[in-house]
Amino acid sequence: MSWLVGAALLLAAISGAFVVLSRDPKRQVFALSANGTVLGVLFFVLQAPDVALSEIAVGTAVTPLLFLAAIAASKAGR
Amino acid sequence: MSERGRLAMLLAALLLLAPVAWQVALALPAFGFPTSAYGQTINALVPHMRRVSNMVAAVNFDVRGFDTIGEELMLLAATTGATVLLRGSRGENIGDRAARLPGRHLAGRADGTVLVCRAAAILLMLFGVYVVLHGTVTPGGGFQGGVIVASSLLLVYLGEGYPAWRRIARAPVLALVEGLGAFAFVVAAAVPLAWGRPALSNILPLGTWKDLFSGGTMVVVNAAVGFAVAGSFGLILGEFMEETRGPEDEDMPDEEHR
Amino acid sequence: MNVLPWIVAAWLFGIGLYGIVTSRNYVHLIGCLSVCQSATYVLLLGIGFVWGSKPPVFYDHPPGTPAVDPILHALVLTDIVVGAAVTALLLAIALQVQKRRGTIDPRRLRPMRDPE
Numbered sequence: 001m002s003w004l005v006g007a008a009l010l011l012a013a014i015s016g017a018f019v020v021l022s023r024d025p026k027r028q029v030f031a032l033s034a035n036g037t038v039l040g041v042l043f044f045v046l047q048a049p050d051v052a053l054s055e056i057a058v059g060t061a062v063t064p065l066l067f068l069a070a071i072a073a074s075k076a077g078r
Numbered sequence: 079m080s081e082r083g084r085l086a087m088l089l090a091a092l093l094l095l096a097p098v099a100w101q102v103a104l105a106l107p108a109f110g111f112p113t114s115a116y117g118q119t120i121n122a123l124v125p126h127m128r129r130v131s132n133m134v135a136a137v138n139f140d141v142r143g144f145d146t147i148g149e150e151l152m153l154l155a156a157t158t159g160a161t162v163l164l165r166g167s168r169g170e171n172i173g174d175r176a177a178r179l180p181g182r183h184l185a186g187r188a189d190g191t192v193l194v195c196r197a198a199a200i201l202l203m204l205f206g207v208y209v210v211l212h213g214t215v216t217p218g219g220g221f222q223g224g225v226i227v228a229s230s231l232l233l234v235y236l237g238e239g240y241p242a243w244r245r246i247a248r249a250p251v252l253a254l255v256e257g258l259g260a261f262a263f264v265v266a267a268a269v270p271l272a273w274g275r276p277a278l279s280n281i282l283p284l285g286t287w288k289d290l291f292s293g294g295t296m297v298v299v300n301a302a303v304g305f306a307v308a309g310s311f312g313l314i315l316g317e318f319m320e321e322t323r324g325p326e327d328e329d330m331p332d333e334e335h336r
Numbered sequence: 337m338n339v340l341p342w343i344v345a346a347w348l349f350g351i352g353l354y355g356i357v358t359s360r361n362y363v364h365l366i367g368c369l370s371v372c373q374s375a376t377y378v379l380l381l382g383i384g385f386v387w388g389s390k391p392p393v394f395y396d397h398p399p400g401t402p403a404v405d406p407i408l409h410a411l412v413l414t415d416i417v418v419g420a421a422v423t424a425l426l427l428a429i430a431l432q433v434q435k436r437r438g439t440i441d442p443r444r445l446r447p448m449r450d451p452e
Contacts, residue, residue, distance in 0.1 A: 002337060002387070009344045012378060016348045016371045020355035025363040032367055039374055043412075046381050047391045047404045049217040050134045053209070054413045055377075057225040058420045062311060063370065065232060066318055066420075070363055070427040073321035074434045076177035081358070081443060088357045092350055103342035110338075110387035117384060117405030121392055125399040133392035133406035134413065142410060149414040156421035160428040167435060217393050221417045288395065307417060314424045321431060 001045075008042040015039075025071050029064045036060040129284045130214040130293040138219065139299040143278045146299075147267060150306055154260050157310040164317045173326030174241045187239065195237025202230035210304035214293040220300045224307025231312050240319065247312055256309025262302035266295055341382030348375035362430040362440045366423060373419050377412050384408040 015031070015038040022028040036059020043052040079087075107113045120141060121133060130136050138146050178184070210223030235243040270279040278295070285292035293300075348371055355368030384405030390397055392406035434440045 005385075006337060006340060009340050009378070012374070013344045013347050016374060017351055019371050020351050020368050023360065023364060025361055025367070028364055028367045032370065035371070035374070039377070042378070043381060046385050047389060048381055048409050048412075049391050049393065050132075050219065050222065051377075051381065051409050051413045051416070053217060053222040054225065054416045057222060057229060058416050061229045061232065062225060062315070063420050063423060065315070066424050066427055067363060067367065069315075069318035069322055070431060072177075073318070073431055074363070074440055075179060076322060076324065084357050088353060092353075099342075099346045103339045103346070106339075106342055106383075108338040109341050109382055110385055112384055112386060112405060114384075114405065117392075117407050120406055121399070121403045125394055131394040131399075133394070133403070134409045137406050137410040138414065142407070146410075146414060149418050152418050153421050156418070156425045160421075160425045163425075163428040163432055167432060216395050217391065219413075221413055225417060225420075310421060314421065318424070318427070 004045055008038075008045045011038050012042045025067065029067045029071070032067060033060050033064045036063065125287070128280065128293055128296070129287045129289075130296065131288055132214050132216060132219070134217070135213050135219045135296065135300065136293070138221075139214075139296045139303070140278070140280060140293070143267070143299065146303070147263060147278075150260055150263055150303060153306065153310050154256070157256065157313055160314055161317050164321060168320070171325050172320065172323050174244075175324050175326075176240065177322055177324030187237075192237045195233045199230050199233035199237065202233060203227055206230060206308070210301065211290065213300040213304075214296050215288055215290065220303025220305075221307055224304045225311060227304075227308040228311030228315065232315060235319065240323070243319075244316070247316060249313060249316055252309045252312040252316065254309075255305050256313060259302045259304070259306025259309060263299055263306070266298050266302065341378055341385075345375045345379035345382070348372070348378065360441055360443065362433065362442060363427070365442065366426050366430065369426070370419070370423060373415075377415065380408045380412050 012035075015035040019028060019031045019035050022031045036055060039059060040052045040056035043055055120137060124133060124136050124141065125131060128136055128140060206223045206226035208223075209218035209226055210220055213219035213223065231243075231247050234246055238246075267278040270281050271277045273281075275281070278299075280294040280296070282294040282298070284294045291297050352368045352372035352375065355371065356365055359365040359368060384407070386402060386404055389402040389404050392403040392409065394401075394403070430440060433445070437445060439445065
């Protein structure tokens with residue numbers, strides 16, 4: 001299944017580029033969530049279920065929520 | 079330095095380092111054929127030495143447990159730093175209502191959302207506790223289960239609203255849970271030291287293979303890390319949510335249309 | 337395929353650095369920092385991978401079947417969780433900057449002057 005590993009690595013590279021290239025923080029939150037999911041799939045394909053659990057829980061739910069709260073707080077403080 | 083100057087310097091540095099990175103990539107062992115023997119030795123020896131089946135948890139909490147103490151204390155320090163920074167400058171007149179930007183539409187909470195969140199939050203917390211408990215047997219452990227429990231608290235916020243959520247997830251309780259977790263980890267490392275053995279030695283009975291309580295001290299350390307991570311992330315999320323609250327004496331309706 | 341993970345790790349790190357250098361918003365900058373962190377995860381997990389092997393959790397398959405290196409999994413998994421907490425700390429610092437200086441644009445912030 002080497003094509004699966006290669007495809008997952010290339011998808012991770014593309015989603016990382018999307019996170020950087022979305023300049024608006026509100027859009028970047030969704031790119032971060034997608035990046036977390038893609039990385040979780042990559043870690044799963046690389047035979048690392050523990051790491052995939054950790055990355056999906058953190059990178060898809062907790063980190064984008066922290067970013068959303070930070071954006072909301074920075075707008076409200078103005 | 080101007081923006082174009084910074085970008086030019088970055089591009090020059092990347093151009094200089096690119097051939098170096100390429101040479102390093104060629105010199106590393108080929109992908110899929112590692113040459114290190116440490117990992118394969120652990121895979122061969124540790125299932126019988128410690129009677130656990132999750133090698134990653136064994137490495138985290140027993141074989142390289144000392145590094146995990148450092149990571150745990152790093153988590154504690156980051157949480158303390160974020161809490162001190164955010165609480166220290168918030169002021170006294172923050173209420174329970176969400177801060178509103180003028181002209182923004184307020185959508186109420188749908189009944190379906192409340193129902194799904196109430197059911198899913200309880201199930202998710204149970205799942206998180208399951209992942210923590212089975213840390214030494216199946217993929218999982220304190221770190222993953224702790225984050226899952228913290229995200230179940232978020233579902234409570236989605237379903238119930240901010241005031242009810244703060245009543246359920248109180249900051250002193252979360253801080254106590256987090257501190258107890260870190261303290262239990264340090265105690266598990268210090269008790270063998272007081273008896274003249276190396277720190278974090280496995281002094282409890284090892285249990286049977288594939289059993290829930292196998293691994294000796296690993297069970298205690300696993301549960302301690304689960305508590306600490308859940309408490310840390312709950313505290314961080316609470317502090318960030320409180321940042322989005324507005325002043326108390328606004329007379330605009332909040333998200334509950336009160 | 338022999339060098340693909342190292343190339344992807346270098347690419348992610350490079351593009352994360354590019355995002356940090358050309359960022360116009362501190363919150364966006366912290367997101368690019370998390371891309372740099374994910375480069376290290378890809379590199380570490382790529383080092384321990386063995387073709388045709390199973391995860392290092394011997395619940396379904398008996399110990400002795402070929403398995404991936406578990407030490408790197410342990411490193412990466414604590415790193416992910418602690419990295420999220422450090423991201424929270426950085427966001428708290430960014431919020432303080434917003435409160436005190438009124439702007440969250442790195443290009444408009446200058447170092448504080450000495451009180452003359």
